[in-house]
Amino acid sequence: xxxxxxxxxxxxxxxxxxxxxxxxxxxxxxxxxxxxxxxxxxxxxxxxxxxxxxxxxxxxxxxxxxxxxxxxxxxxxxxxxxxxxxxxxxxxxxxxxxxxxxxxxxxxxxxxxxxxxxx
Amino acid sequence: xxxxxxxxxxxxxxxxxxxxxxxxxxxxxxxxxxxxxxxxxxxxxxxxxxxxxxxxxxxxxxxxxxxxxxxxxxxxxxxxxxxxxxxxxxxxxxxxxxxxxxxxxxxxxxxxxxxxxxxxxxxxxxxxxxxxxxxxxxxxxxxxxxxxxxxxxxxxxxxxxxxxxxxxxxxxxxxxxxxxxxxxxxxxxxxxxxxxxxxxxxxxxxxxxxxxxxxxxxxxxxxxxxxxxxxxxxxxxxxxxxxxxxxxxxxxxxxxxxxxxxxxxxxxxxxxxxxxxxxxxxxxxxxxxxxxxxxxxxxxxxxxxxxxx
Numbered sequence: 001x002x003x004x005x006x007x008x009x010x011x012x013x014x015x016x017x018x019x020x021x022x023x024x025x026x027x028x029x030x031x032x033x034x035x036x037x038x039x040x041x042x043x044x045x046x047x048x049x050x051x052x053x054x055x056x057x058x059x060x061x062x063x064x065x066x067x068x069x070x071x072x073x074x075x076x077x078x079x080x081x082x083x084x085x086x087x088x089x090x091x092x093x094x095x096x097x098x099x100x101x102x103x104x105x106x107x108x109x110x111x112x113x114x115x116x117x118x119x
Numbered sequence: 120x121x122x123x124x125x126x127x128x129x130x131x132x133x134x135x136x137x138x139x140x141x142x143x144x145x146x147x148x149x150x151x152x153x154x155x156x157x158x159x160x161x162x163x164x165x166x167x168x169x170x171x172x173x174x175x176x177x178x179x180x181x182x183x184x185x186x187x188x189x190x191x192x193x194x195x196x197x198x199x200x201x202x203x204x205x206x207x208x209x210x211x212x213x214x215x216x217x218x219x220x221x222x223x224x225x226x227x228x229x230x231x232x233x234x235x236x237x238x239x240x241x242x243x244x245x246x247x248x249x250x251x252x253x254x255x256x257x258x259x260x261x262x263x264x265x266x267x268x269x270x271x272x273x274x275x276x277x278x279x280x281x282x283x284x285x286x287x288x289x290x291x292x293x294x295x296x297x298x299x300x301x302x303x304x305x306x307x308x309x310x311x312x313x314x315x316x317x318x319x320x321x322x323x324x325x326x327x328x329x330x331x332x333x334x335x336x337x338x339x340x341x342x343x344x345x346x347x348x349x350x351x352x353x354x355x356x357x358x359x360x361x362x363x364x365x366x367x368x369x370x371x372x373x374x375x376x377x378x379x380x381x382x383x384x385x386x387x388x389x390x391x392x393x394x395x396x397x398x399x400x401x402x403x404x405x406x407x408x409x410x411x412x413x414x415x416x417x418x419x420x421x422x423x424x425x426x427x428x
Contacts, residue, residue, distance in 0.1 A: 038427040056423035084152035088159030100170030
């Protein structure tokens with residue numbers, strides 16, 4: 001096994017720890033920011049969605065970049081995970097208009113039924 | 120293209136394993152790619168269901184998916200306080216024939232300060248509010264409000280506990296740190312330290328699962344919720360599309376966390392054995408770590424989409 005002198009190892013370990021602890025502190029702050037942001041903008045849906053998705057993306061990015069070591073990985077990892085992420089997003093975007101952008105009127109079926117029955 | 124590892128006695132050996140293409144590491148990243156597709160399927164379905172939901176699918180006065188075309192002119196009352204003698208208030212409700220019976224009236228008292236009685240005319244609602252005040256309770260008239268989907272912080276349509284889950288989100292984030300520190304420690308050959316960080320990750324991860332079980336129990340069995348959340352008073356997967364989506368998404372995530380805790384327990388036990396892991400041989404810790412961080416990352420997104428938006 002590869003044993004370094006204690007003092008050196010201690011310094012080395014601290015150096016290894018510091019990016020994780022900094023990322024953790026940033027995640028803690030962002031979680032608080034997200035919590036209060038959601039509370040403050042709860043009635044402004046557009047601002048709420050855009051802001052929260054942004055904060056969540058930053059947090060997810062921090063976890064991936066530092067904890068999953070994407071900052072140290074080579075291109076093959078990105079080539080592996082990238083298409084999956086891209087296709088996943090495209091799939092949702094492709095299906096979304098078919099369901100969400102249909103003209104929806106809750107009264108339409110009942111109105112049609114009322115016309116049919118003459119009531 | 121592959122990259123050769125430095126010699127085993129090289130000081131940079133431990134950190135240089137990052138970036139190498141090994142079969143195990145390729146497999147875990149490929150697995151995570153499939154997991155991306157899986158969770159995007161869930162999240163994507165949720166987005167599509169939510170966006171495609173009827174503008175009148177949820178209301179503050181009627182159960183989810185009620186046909187509201189004939190109830191547009193009605194109002195309701197919200198019993199905010201059942202007073203010192205809830206039975207008296209319950210009696211007024213039964214006497215006014217606005218509830219099915221004594222049992223339903225009692226359940227309404229349990230849901231205070233969000234006890235909702237819908238389907239009333241303005242006059243009847245005013246009369247009922249007056250009678251409840253006389254019975255030392257407190258109620259207010261509530262107009263009908265409809266929405267596509269239950270919104271956060273809306274106690275009449277959404278039962279999710281944001282404060283508790285925000286804290287639990289932070290708990291899971293903490294477990295990611297201890298996991299990363301376990302890997303950093305073993306890369307330096309510090310076996311005991313690595314084992315302790317693994318144990319901490321197990322404890323914190325179990326705490327997350329425990330809080331989720333507590334939340335499920337509260338939602339499904341303990342609390343009584345207003346009619347806008349559930350016609351039965353309990354929030355269970357079959358009461359609405361929102362409930363079904365919620366339990367499907369958080370349930371699958373919870374199952375992933377549970378699997379992660381089991382995997383962590385296995386590598387922790389192996390780490391206790393002399394020679395279990397070393398600075399040169401710690402691939403299982405790295406792989407379980409990648410899985411664990413991924414589960415954390417997914418929760419960050421799920422919490423935002425399901426609870427906060």
